[in-house]
Amino acid sequence: MKIAYVVPYVPNLIRTRPYNLILQLAALGHDVTVFTLGSGAQDQKDAEALRSRGVRVVYDEQPLWRSLWNSLMTVPSRRPLQTVYSWNPRLAEELVKQLSVAGAFDLLHVEHLRGSRYGQYVKSKLPHVPVVWDSVDCISYLFEQAAKHGTGGAFGRFVTRFELGRTRRMEGRLIGEFDHVLVTSETDRKALLELAPAGSQPSPVSVLPNGVDLDFFRPNPEVQRDADTLVFSGKMSYHANVSMVKYLVAEIMPRVWRERSEVRLVIVGKDPTPEVRALGADSRITVTGTVADIRPYLWQAAVAVVPLVYGAGIQNKILEAMACGTPVVTTSRTLSALDVTPGRELLAADGAEAFANAALALLEDRGRREAVGAAGAEYVRKRHSWRSITERMVEHYVEACRQAKVLH
Numbered sequence: 001m002k003i004a005y006v007v008p009y010v011p012n013l014i015r016t017r018p019y020n021l022i023l024q025l026a027a028l029g030h031d032v033t034v035f036t037l038g039s040g041a042q043d044q045k046d047a048e049a050l051r052s053r054g055v056r057v058v059y060d061e062q063p064l065w066r067s068l069w070n071s072l073m074t075v076p077s078r079r080p081l082q083t084v085y086s087w088n089p090r091l092a093e094e095l096v097k098q099l100s101v102a103g104a105f106d107l108l109h110v111e112h113l114r115g116s117r118y119g120q121y122v123k124s125k126l127p128h129v130p131v132v133w134d135s136v137d138c139i140s141y142l143f144e145q146a147a148k149h150g151t152g153g154a155f156g157r158f159v160t161r162f163e164l165g166r167t168r169r170m171e172g173r174l175i176g177e178f179d180h181v182l183v184t185s186e187t188d189r190k191a192l193l194e195l196a197p198a199g200s201q202p203s204p205v206s207v208l209p210n211g212v213d214l215d216f217f218r219p220n221p222e223v224q225r226d227a228d229t230l231v232f233s234g235k236m237s238y239h240a241n242v243s244m245v246k247y248l249v250a251e252i253m254p255r256v257w258r259e260r261s262e263v264r265l266v267i268v269g270k271d272p273t274p275e276v277r278a279l280g281a282d283s284r285i286t287v288t289g290t291v292a293d294i295r296p297y298l299w300q301a302a303v304a305v306v307p308l309v310y311g312a313g314i315q316n317k318i319l320e321a322m323a324c325g326t327p328v329v330t331t332s333r334t335l336s337a338l339d340v341t342p343g344r345e346l347l348a349a350d351g352a353e354a355f356a357n358a359a360l361a362l363l364e365d366r367g368r369r370e371a372v373g374a375a376g377a378e379y380v381r382k383r384h385s386w387r388s389i390t391e392r393m394v395e396h397y398v399e400a401c402r403q404a405k406v407l408h
Helices: 016-027 041-052 064-074 089-099 112-125 139-149 153-174 186-193 239-259 274-281 295-300 316-323 332-337 352-363 366-383 386-407
Strands: 002-007 031-038 056-061 107-111 131-136 180-183 205-207 226-233 264-268 285-289 301-306 328-330
Touching: 002 016, 002 089, 002 112, 016 031, 016 041, 016 386, 031 041, 031 089, 041 056, 056 089, 089 112, 107 112, 107 386, 112 131, 112 153, 131 153, 131 386, 139 153, 139 186, 139 239, 180 186, 180 386, 186 205, 186 332, 226 239, 226 295, 226 316, 226 352, 239 264, 239 274, 239 301, 239 352, 264 274, 274 285, 295 301, 301 316, 301 352, 316 328, 316 366, 328 352, 352 366
Parallel strands: 002 031, 002 107, 031 056, 107 131, 131 180, 180 205, 226 264, 226 301, 264 285, 301 328
Antiparallel strands: none
């Protein structure tokens, strides 16, 4: 297939979903052109990296001031700021121009709420073009949880409340405007469908989970695990991760330390907020900040801990730890996005006391750690390879093309 793929930020190893889906599409023999935006040398470097892998890239600069201006101009309207933050009329016109050439493309793929306006724009100009919207997460569902937990600081809480109603309305509208919609979990699928206006007919909404680069994230038997180390990984400026790690340190770790005072917690991830960095004042906690390679931390830790307070979609940190053979303790909220049996591929526990006890049970039993780690790695190999997930996405593409032909 010939695919125009809109991503409102340059795909790279950190933006793992579009990056791997695009590379797998190319590896499967599909012709992919990425339309994307960036700002600065690193984004240009990432765009070149995609080109070096055989992907055509149409890149335009989107300085921060333009995104902020877009948002400011949208405040008086009812449109969510997220839908205009990455809007670039020049890129939109180039997209329509290339899609207008007969036979140039079979389908348009648009990622995230931030990219959705490009899909709407194409449908307004070229209604016959099949459009698949990868919502990734239900953003209003994420906002609802963030508002309930009061995270993100005063400004973040204001923005969440300001955007929530707008985002609900827009997501409910969008699931009826495109030919197919993708999300990463069944929870997000249900949340999106509940937003559809009464009497409307939403488009098909399918779950397309995230995968793992199994050549990169893999067990490494040459690295000795530290039986007294827990690891938490993730982008540490993301409000859901900040909430998680604060809960971990305030409520769970004291219970762990009460039984095993020698246990250390390593928090690995880029851009830690000041409140996360401050946690490193405790000698038992290490906050790494940005690291060149997260795998050594996953390989060395005895257990990966993911005490999800709130969130949407699928937790990549769980898949990556499992792929490295690191046993995971998480909460039941994460299970809707995974086809696992708690106690076999991972441990699930709710509440600080139960979570601490689950982590301690693994710390104290090497045999069980190894069994859970091995089962988790096997699960990821079977169910979350990017290649199999991309093949499933192509099936949705074919269905979207059929749907578009029926309508037009």
